[in-house]
Amino acid sequence: MGLTFPYTYISCPCSDGSKEIEESRLRPAPLFHKKALAEEPEEDDEEKEEAPFDAHHPRASFSLFPPEHLLYCEECRDLKCPRCSIEEQVSHFCTSCLFETPASAVRSEGNRCARNCFNCPICFSQLSVNNINGAGKEGPWILNCYYCMWTSLDIGIRFDRPTNIRAQLDRIANGGKPKAPSKPTETPDLARRSSYLNHESYPQLSATTNNPPPTQQDDSPKETPLDPAARFTALKAFYKNQLTTTTAANPTHPSISSDFSYSSPASLNRILNLYSTSGSFQPKRKPKPQLMREALYPSEGLLIPSPDAATSTQTKLLSSPTGGFINTTTLSQRHFQTGPAGGNPDARFVDELRPMPAPLTTKRAKRCKECRHILVKPEAKPTSTRHRIKLVALSYIPHVSLRPLLGTSAAGGGASTSSAPSALLYGGDVILEPARPTQWILKLTNPLFDAVRVSIATPAVTPGKYGHRVTILCPQFEIGANSDVWEEALGSKSSDAGGSAGKISGSGNGGVAEAGKVYEKGRNWTSVAVEVVPVSITQPIVEAADKEEIQVREVDEDEDVLEIPIRVRLDWRQGDLDDGANKKARLNEDGVEDGVRELAYWMVLGVGRVKK
Amino acid sequence: MASSASLPTSFSKEAQPRVEPAAGPSNVVPTTRPPLEVHPTAHLDPQAYIQGTSTITLGPNVVIHPRARLVSVHGPLTIRAGTVILERCVVGGPVPDPKEPLPPPPEAPVNTVVGQNVLLQASAEVRAGAFLDEACLIEPRAVIRRGVHIGKHTKVCAGCVVDRSVRDWTVLWGDGQTRRLRTGAIDPEDGRLKALEIDRESTAGLLTVAAAKATLGKRRA
Ligand SMILES: [Zn+2]
Ligand SMILES: [Zn+2]
Ligand SMILES: [Zn+2]
Ligand SMILES: [Zn+2]
Numbered sequence: 001m002g003l004t005f006p007y008t009y010i011s012c013p014c015s016d017g018s019k020e021i022e023e024s025r026l027r028p029a030p031l032f033h034k035k036a037l038a039e040e041p042e043e044d045d046e047e048k049e050e051a052p053f054d055a056h057h058p059r060a061s062f063s064l065f066p067p068e069h070l071l072y073c074e075e076c077r078d079l080k081c082p083r084c085s086i087e088e089q090v091s092h093f094c095t096s097c098l099f100e101t102p103a104s105a106v107r108s109e110g111n112r113c114a115r116n117c118f119n120c121p122i123c124f125s126q127l128s129v130n131n132i133n134g135a136g137k138e139g140p141w142i143l144n145c146y147y148c149m150w151t152s153l154d155i156g157i158r159f160d161r162p163t164n165i166r167a168q169l170d171r172i173a174n175g176g177k178p179k180a181p182s183k184p185t186e187t188p189d190l191a192r193r194s195s196y197l198n199h200e201s202y203p204q205l206s207a208t209t210n211n212p213p214p215t216q217q218d219d220s221p222k223e224t225p226l227d228p229a230a231r232f233t234a235l236k237a238f239y240k241n242q243l244t245t246t247t248a249a250n251p252t253h254p255s256i257s258s259d260f261s262y263s264s265p266a267s268l269n270r271i272l273n274l275y276s277t278s279g280s281f282q283p284k285r286k287p288k289p290q291l292m293r294e295a296l297y298p299s300e301g302l303l304i305p306s307p308d309a310a311t312s313t314q315t316k317l318l319s320s321p322t323g324g325f326i327n328t329t330t331l332s333q334r335h336f337q338t339g340p341a342g343g344n345p346d347a348r349f350v351d352e353l354r355p356m357p358a359p360l361t362t363k364r365a366k367r368c369k370e371c372r373h374i375l376v377k378p379e380a381k382p383t384s385t386r387h388r389i390k391l392v393a394l395s396y397i398p399h400v401s402l403r404p405l406l407g408t409s410a411a412g413g414g415a416s417t418s419s420a421p422s423a424l425l426y427g428g429d430v431i432l433e434p435a436r437p438t439q440w441i442l443k444l445t446n447p448l449f450d451a452v453r454v455s456i457a458t459p460a461v462t463p464g465k466y467g468h469r470v471t472i473l474c475p476q477f478e479i480g481a482n483s484d485v486w487e488e489a490l491g492s493k494s495s496d497a498g499g500s501a502g503k504i505s506g507s508g509n510g511g512v513a514e515a516g517k518v519y520e521k522g523r524n525w526t527s528v529a530v531e532v533v534p535v536s537i538t539q540p541i542v543e544a545a546d547k548e549e550i551q552v553r554e555v556d557e558d559e560d561v562l563e564i565p566i567r568v569r570l571d572w573r574q575g576d577l578d579d580g581a582n583k584k585a586r587l588n589e590d591g592v593e594d595g596v597r598e599l600a601y602w603m604v605l606g607v608g609r610v611k612k
Numbered sequence: 613m614a615s616s617a618s619l620p621t622s623f624s625k626e627a628q629p630r631v632e633p634a635a636g637p638s639n640v641v642p643t644t645r646p647p648l649e650v651h652p653t654a655h656l657d658p659q660a661y662i663q664g665t666s667t668i669t670l671g672p673n674v675v676i677h678p679r680a681r682l683v684s685v686h687g688p689l690t691i692r693a694g695t696v697i698l699e700r701c702v703v704g705g706p707v708p709d710p711k712e713p714l715p716p717p718p719e720a721p722v723n724t725v726v727g728q729n730v731l732l733q734a735s736a737e738v739r740a741g742a743f744l745d746e747a748c749l750i751e752p753r754a755v756i757r758r759g760v761h762i763g764k765h766t767k768v769c770a771g772c773v774v775d776r777s778v779r780d781w782t783v784l785w786g787d788g789q790t791r792r793l794r795t796g797a798i799d800p801e802d803g804r805l806k807a808l809e810i811d812r813e814s815t816a817g818l819l820t821v822a823a824a825k826a827t828l829g830k831r832r833a
Contacts, residue, residue, distance in 0.1 A: 122792055123785060133803040144800060148783050149767050154795050326793055350792065 003561065003606060005430040006402040009064035010393070011053055011602040012081035053602040055563040056464040064604060067400075070393035071375040073368040079393050079601055080368055085375055090363040093382035096126055100382055101360055110341035112357035116165045120145035121353035124336055127152075129162050141165075143355050155351050166357055170342060174352060228346060235301030242292045316349060329353060365389075397570065398444035398454065398479060402605060405439040405513060405529060430608030432562060434536035439513050440607065441520075442472070443527035446479040452572040453478050454526075458564055466610075469533040470564050473515050482524040534562050534610045562607045569600040646684045651693075655816045658823050664689075664704065665717040671695070671728070675816045683707055685714060686740035687721030694729040696812050702737045722758070731808055733770075745780070747805060765794065765801055 054060060063081075071080040093100045094113035101109065118127040123145060130144040131137070132153075140158040142151050143165065152158065156176040159168045173179035247270065295302040306312075317324055327350050336356060337343030347353045366376040377389040432438060446452050455476045461467035513519060513529035520527045537560050574595035646664040650656050654674040662668065664684030671693035676682065680697045682689055683704040697703060704724045708714060722741035729747045732738065736750040741758040744750070748762050751770040756762060763780035772788035781794045794801070 130800070131803075132799050133806075142800065147769065148785055148792060149794050149800075150792070151800050153799065326791060351795070 003429075003558070005606055005608050007606040008067060008400045009055075009604045009606075010067050010070060010079065010397075011060075011063045011604065012065060012070065012079060012084060013063065013602075014081060014084040052459040052463045052567075053565040053604065054463040055565055055604040056559070060604075067394055067397065068392070070397075071366060072391050072393045072396045073371065073373060073375060074391060075371040075373045076368060077597060077599065079397070079599070080375060084369045085366045086369050087364045087366055090365050090378060091380040091382065092360045092362050094358050095361050096358050098382045100380070106360065110339055110357070111360050112339070112341045113360060114166050114357070116163065117358035118143055118165065118169075118355040119336070119358055120148060120150050121333060121336065121355055122150045122350060123148040124332075126358070127355055129159075129165060131162075132158065152355060155353065169355065174344075174354065228344065229340075231301045231303060233301075234299065235295055238295050238300040239292075246290050246292050313348070327351070395447045397568075397599065397601075398446050398452065400603065400605065401443045401445070402530075402607065403441050403443070405441050432532070432534045432608045432610050434534050434610055437531055437533045440530045440532060441527045442530050442605075443520075443525055444479055445525040446482050447524075448572060449481050449483065450572045450574060451478055451481045452570050455569045456528075457567045457569075462562075462564060465559070466535050466537050468535050468562050468564075468610075471531045472528060472566075473513055473531065474518050474528040477518050477526050477528060479526045480522070480524045485523070530564075532562065532564070532607060537610050537612065560609045560612060562610055564605045564607060566603045566605055567600065568603050569598070571596060571598045573597070655819055657819055658827065663708070663714070665714060666721055673812065673816070675812055675819065677701075677815075677819065681705075681707065683740070686718060687723055689724050689726075691726045692728045692730075692746070694809065694812065695726050695731070696808070696815075697726075697732045698734045698736075700735045701732045703732070704740045705737055706739065727764075729805055729808065747801070749804075767794075 092106045096117040125147040127143040141162045155174040337345045363378045375391045519529045647667045649669040651672045653672045654670040656676045657678040659678035660676045661681040666684040666688040668689040673694045675696045677698045679699045681702045689704045726744045727746040732750045733752045735753045737755045739758045742756045743761045745764040747765045749767040753771045754768045755773045757775045761777040767783045769785035
């Protein structure tokens with residue numbers, strides 16, 4: 001993974017990963033420690049929370065998120081990652097025509113645009129509706145792909161009107177003939193036939209499955225062949241019907257009844273029969289079991305391939321004037337045909353493919369998984385990019401930046417960090433010299449309109465395989481409110497002038513990396529100094545080499561990255577809201593009536609790579 | 613060096629009679645501007661780059677846009693009627709190194725032919741020795757390699773590098789190996805060619821006026 005330094009990730013404690021990390025840290029604890037935990041559960045919590053986050057733990061990345069991916073729930077007063085928020089659809093719309101489809105119609109339209117938006121079955125790009133000659137206002141009209149030059153004429157389809165193409169297409173089969181409806185309608189013919197077929201007096205059909213009755217041959221030209229979906233439904237209906245009739249005929253026979261739904265009359269009948277006859281095993285006079293028969297007619301879903309189908313496929317494949325293998329479909333083309341919108345996923349040749357209506361897209365709202373409050377809600381209109389509600393974490397938690405401290409205050413710091421700025425500038429790797437102390441400026445910028453008290457804590461030695469020493473020189477400080485820049489600049493010009501001058505000078509000489517002191521402070525930001533002493537990561541390799549000469553352990557990918565886990569604790573007093581209801585709600589809160597907000601989380605700060 | 617004989621045999625019969633042999637006069641004095649045979653109805657923009665030693669032939673109604681590049685270093689160039697070549701196209705490349713003097717005419721020159729009603733879109737490249745049959749459409753940054761025959765009404769989509777011959781009515785896209793045959797496209801293709809013709813006439817008019825004004829301005833200055 002390409003890392004650009006410095007970076008920050010924030011851990012959401014919802015994942016099993018973060019829990020496991022905590023547990024694994026607690027596991028090696030001695031026995032008395034466990035006892036102590038049992039005695040004082042409060043301290044247990046406290047200690048658990050204080051167990052430093054190991055950024056190099058194998059499961060750490062499952063709980064780490066970039067700050068911009070996080071949301072903030074006002075009710076739970078906690079950060080919410082994508083995993084602890086749930087999504088719900090606000091609206092469905094087509095990305096090509098930007099028309100919204102009402103939720104009630106989405107399903108019946110197969111999740112696809114019901115207008116004139118289609119995708120090319122060959123190259124999947126958008127199709128346009130054109131006059132057959134390219135220009136002109138009279139039909140016939142065709143669908144045209146400007147990329148791969150596919151037209152609906154390739155599959156023999158043209159349209160009478162340039163509007164409502166989807167409805168027109170649903171009625172035309174490839175080749176231009178009218179298409180059988182996808183949903184087989186119970187034709188009177190079918191109903192009649194099925195009724196007499198089920199009749200006892202009808203000659204035993206199971207024996208004659210191979211040669212259908214000659215009378216049907218006369219009917220067959222009239223019947224339009226069903227399309228695959230319709231044939232499937234017809235077959236399903238047919239066999240269901242067969243099962244119920246045969247089961248009804250001999251209800252004690254369990255193997256036949258594969259209709260498992262107990263609510264069906266046939267099954268109920270069977271169960272009742274079981275109970276009524278279970279006491280006496282005396283066999284009743286069994287009626288001759290009625291056998292199931294197979295589908296015999298096209299209306300039942302039977303499809304007899306024409307005798308020359310195989311040879312015609314072969315000639316189609318092998319003859320070069322028709323294109324041969326060029327005209328076979330690819331896997332992705334067949335995959336594109338799926339869905340309940342009239343595609344042909346079994347197409348073997350490109351002339352069997354259908355143009356596919358453009359799939360719909362959704363706008364989604366996000367809710368908190370715990371309290372179900374809405375965190376993000378976009379406007380339903382497809383053309384709008386605005387949100388009604390958008391509680392992103394970035395407008396609550398301070399933005400963190402890190403830069404190397406240039407200067408001579410740290411022993412040897414200047415030399416090692418001198419390369420860092422250029423690396424930062426060009427987005428390259430920041431290389432840290434092992435065992436050489438470096439100083440960094442950690443700057444936190446407040447997005448809130450209230451001043452925030454911050455305490456940041458880090459383990460003195462980073463957890464994990466390599467314990468780098470980290471010291472935050474000033475762990476507790478305050479960040480000013482993110483008030484209006486102009487208000488401050490214009491309103492208190494005279495008083496602030498000295499302050500801002502001080503700030504400016506602060507970056508020059510006032511900023512001193514001293515323990516317990518803030519390095520620099522501005523309107524809504526504060527920076528503190530952090531001292532880092534990386535440990536050499538090559539040491540274990542040397543040891544291994546001592547034991548076994550050749551075996552040199554490779555340093556794992558990104559194992560050399562120095563990451564500092566920082567526990568951030570924020571608390572602020574929410575400013576007066578003019579909304580009375582909101583204030584009331586706050587007052588009703590248990591004990592917390594003054595609008596005090598607290599937030600604590602683990603943050604991982606990537607500083608750079610340690611030199612190998 | 614591959615000659616026109618390296619073309620597929622089925623096409624070379626048709627192709628050969630139309631291709632003029634390498635012009636004689638250029639062998640005598642190698643100048644930077646090659647001998648040109650431009651049909652009076654063709655528009656060769658003064659800002660197009662022309663380079664080479666062999667003859668360049670432009671058929672009727674051909675439009676060469678400004679900054680297109682015609683190179684006849686490797687052999688004669690024939691551009692047939694109604695073809696449009698847009699900006700930054702290179703026909704007959706690769707382009708010789710500008711720092712070095714033009715090489716002498718090659719001993720075995722290769723013919724480069726762009727057929728009728730072909731549209732070469734911006735930055736398309738047709739290498740020397742390629743043969744484009746009529747009504748091809750070559751999209752931006754596509755490259756037709758040396759000795760490749762592109763069939764009639766074939767479309768080469770943007771960025772494709774074509775290194776083997778392509779039959780008529782084909783579309784190439786993606787990596788240049790994804791292709792399909794245009795089976796039912798006769799009517800729309802007619803429409804496309806008609807639109808191309810209209811577009812060609814209007815741009816030719818515009819370019820002629822622009823070129824005339826530019827030369828007039830230069831003279832005044
Ligand atoms: Zn919540
Ligand atoms: Zn979470
Ligand atoms: Zn649409
Ligand atoms: Zn297409």
